[in-house]
Amino acid sequence: MNKLKPTHRFQKDISNCGLTGFISKSGKLVGGEVIIKSIALMHDRGNGLGGGFAAYGIYPEYKDFYAFHMMYENDMALQLTEEYLDSNFHIEQQEDIPTRRTKAIATPPVFKRYFIKPLQTDKYKEAIQFQNMTDDDVVVGHVMRINNEIEGAFVVSSGKNMGAFKGVGYPEEIADFFRLEEYTGYIWTAHNRFPTNTPGWWGGAHPFTLLDWSIVHNGEISSYGINKRYLEMYGYLCTMLTDTEVVAYMLDLLIRKHGLPPHLASLALASPFWDMIDSLPEDERQLLTAIRQVYGSALLNGPFAILFASNKGLIGLNDRVKLRPLVCASKDDFVYMASEEAAIREICPAPDKVWAPRGGQPVIVEMDKGVA
């Protein structure tokens, strides 16, 4: 199961992308056509080499199972992955991800989804009982193995009650291909890609995911090398040839594994400058100094605007000097975040409030208690 070396060895990606997303804090289910309308307004921010969506709340009937969205580039990949899943997971349900044959999408890979739980294998018992691991940790390990060891197989998403849909095309074409209007969710994010440094391939489209984390990103992470090596120490392997991947794994490490609250994790990714830290009141100064010292290798350098979502909520974050656009708006229990205000106004013509968040200051929106 040794993976062939990719033809491209670029380590990062510069992009002039568009992103948009929204959340209903009370868990109102919204059809896919809404997010499609929003991202399609920013059609010209991409170049047709990548579009994608993340949706939360779409699989309530399987909400206790990890929903694996798989992409296969060849039959062998499918066969090997299914054997792998079979020996490590209880598979409650498996099926093709419904797609629509369209002219816009030339040669799509094969997409399948599996609703699964780890099997009580000896290895699993060992991990849980003696290695202090959780089901999530076990699943992360399997995701890394499939991505890294099965040539032509990629886990597009692996969270519960959520899924990512992405590929090569404009986002509205990808949405059409995946029949997204047939899904309803309470958080949606979308991305329109303009890759300039790495191949526009199906796995390289956003969002990037791990468990129920999903990231869409506009910008360039120039610290990719440092971030990647740091993550490798914790068992995260970057296989998607694109910088954004590190953000997904970094958040999993900082928030899920190290237990940082989202606002502190955000401050690790987009830490204030030292002179600003030094001018803060003593307790804050100590806290931020510790974060910068401990998580220096988690700092994201370079311009970015990102949206990251999980079943718990939606977070928008800019780099410290705001080198990429990000606008937010709220209306009733909905919060919207996008590269352009017009993308929000397209689906929410009269928001209660519209604002531009400060660079490095996360906009954190959590689901109401007891929802989702």
Add this chain to the structure above:
Amino acid sequence: MRIDAKGVYYRDLNKKIREVVAAGADKIELDNVNGQYFIGDGINKPVTITINGVPGNDLGAFMNGATIIVKDNGQDNIGNTMNAGKVVVHGHAGDVLGYGMRGGRLHIRKDVGYRVGIHMKSYLENKPVLIAGGKAGDFFGEYMAGGVLILLGMYSDDTEKPKHGFLLGTGMHGGVIYVRGGVDEKKLSNEVGVFSPTNEDEAELKGYLTEYCKDFKLDIKEVMKEKFVKIVPKSSCPYGDMYTPMPR
């Protein structure tokens, strides 16, 4: 002349606008605009374009003598390399406004984003003026080389937000910034100094603000009630010594 822009692709909309302008229209009203890029770009006739909705990025870029009135909010890069004319925005606007602007007026009623007035410049009678009625993000007047930037801090939707961001005037080496009610000196760049306006400055400032107040039906007396500070660069070549000492 009214044009319904609902769902019209930006190229088609701008082609239509240029045709109408070429045919001699002096007033155009665009309805249901949402996100169309490049409106009014390069137009060199004294036409007035009223926009109902949120226009897309690079509004009024390279514009040379037209007037654009936006009845809603604006986005990023308004007045990019604008030569003459005026853009009036009744709501807030985004980042990088007046980039390399070399003449004309940019009047924003509410808040503005990051890097506003970046590399504005002036030459002889060409002197751009950018006025923001609300609050500003970081790098206000970044690399400014000429022209006038005015920040009022009066008409913002966000009462918590500070009047201006960090590194005001960073890399500034020409032109002047006026801020109503003073600045937070900790948040200035090293390249600028703060002064009191002279009587001539006051007269010039009042002239600009009178026009601004007329556009938004505001009371000039109210605006002039507080003192302004004047911010100018300490050097016309702030980074001259960065790599090699310059001969004096």
